[in-house]
Amino acid sequence: MANTTLTHQMVAREAAKVFEEEAPFTMGINKGRQDEFGNDVNGYKEGDTVRIKIPSVNPVYDGAVYAGGGSGNINTEQYVNLQLSGRKHVALEFTAKEKALDITDFKERILRPQMQTLASVVEADLLSQAYRSVYNQVGTAGSVPTLMKTYAQARAKLQNSLAPSGDRSTIFSSDANTELVDTTRVLFNPSKTIEKQYLSGLVGNAQGSDFFEHQSVPTHTNGSKVSGVTVNGAGQTGSSLNIGGLTAADTIKAGSVFTMPLVTAVHPLTGVAYTTLQQFTVTADFTAVGTTGTISISPPITTSAPNKTVAVSPASSAALTFVGAASTSYRQNLMFSKDAFTAAFAPLPVLASCEGYTARLPSGISVRVMTFGDGNNDIERTRVDVLYGFQTVRPQWASRITE
Secondary structure, eight states, X not given: OOOSXXXXXXXXXXXXXXXXXXXXXXXXXXXXXXXXXXXXXXXXXXTOEEEEEEOOOOOOOOSSSGGGGSOOOOOOOEEEEXXXXXXXXXXXXXXXXXXXXXXXXHIIIIIHHHHHHHHHHHHHHHHHHHHHHOOOEESOTTSOOOSHHHHHHHHHHHHHTTOOSSSEEEXXXXXXXXXXXXXXXXXXXXXXXXGGTTSTTEEEEETXXXXXXXXXXXEEEOOSOXXXXXXXXXXXXXXXXXXXXXXXXXXXXXXXXXXXXXXXXXXXXXXXXXXXEOOEEEOSOEEOSSSOEEEEEEEEEOOSSSSOOBSSOOOTTXXXXXXXXXXXXXXXXXXXXXXXXXXXXXXXXXXXXXXXXXXXXXXXXXXXXXXXXXXXXXXXXXXXXXXXXXXXXXXXGEEEEEO
16 A cells, blocks of 8 residues: 655655665774764754774883883874765655655665665765775786685785774675686675675675675776886885986876885784885875975885884885886776775754754764755755765775776
8 A cells, every 4th residue: 555645754764775785885983973973952064074093003012121121102082074065965855656655666666776876976985085095905006816726815914904804794795706717616605794784785794894896896097107216215114205217297196106226014913024015095186396306105105113014114215116007097996894884874953944854863964954945936846965075994804906
């Protein structure tokens, strides 16, 4: 039997549920901070911010003498800001006849296509932010992975960074899925994570990760300068790197990954050097104005505890080896632990003189449905909005799989 009239509450709740189903990346990351955006009776707007604490990693000392005879380490917590910087909506216009549809018919005929589009755009936005912050990378640029070994290498990156073994997901392209299954005849194990069974694109579980085929896998395009770049000055530390070997107007793009000779990664707790070079990502677009310049990088070059990242600083004139060719695009699949990233969806208020409802689901998704009239043209319009923020918290708990 058809409903007499669909209510805003019904539509908002169904819209939020459809959003969940169509957003595997969003549903695979931490959203535990959405409650911090849930207590403002006046509602939230773009730009509102919550500060997130990241515990430091302090060294362990030998023997009975406190701090090995030193003064010890102050427990200095790091912070990142989660800002509500994303605002998206879809615009709906439907008649009284459509309002009288059964909620199931309305959901499938009208609501689902709109929410699929909204979820796809939000997912693309979040993934484009996420990959640029991740410095771990495996695979061969310009070649779609054909072996499960490549994904095992991504898993090894997470293991070496001590990422939690549970709640891991992999977002990969249809091409990557096709090549993997066709070449290796890999049979994914059924996912044991019951709450993920309804998510769109779920392929199965492998390498301790739930794999999702995704149509919004981001593409990274290198800048014009990826060869001949050198370190300009010895003993550098921190989140910036002085470089040389440039000419005016050379560009290096945010998200470009590089290594430097002898600058090896270290165990996050013991500080013991691994045999692999530490990978770095450029965190801001750079354009040269001369033969030297300074790029922003992650992780910071830190050669001592706490939060040690590398065994040694790069030598002066050491070459930076970038992944991929200049001005060339490469798709970036992503394997990650849930707590590598965080997102929050803030509940938007229904404005005065409008009718509507804001649905907040236990998963952290908030969706507002609001109807307003255009008296000049005698039209009733409905919009479905999401307001959200995203931040990378622990980039070392994720790895790109390049194509």
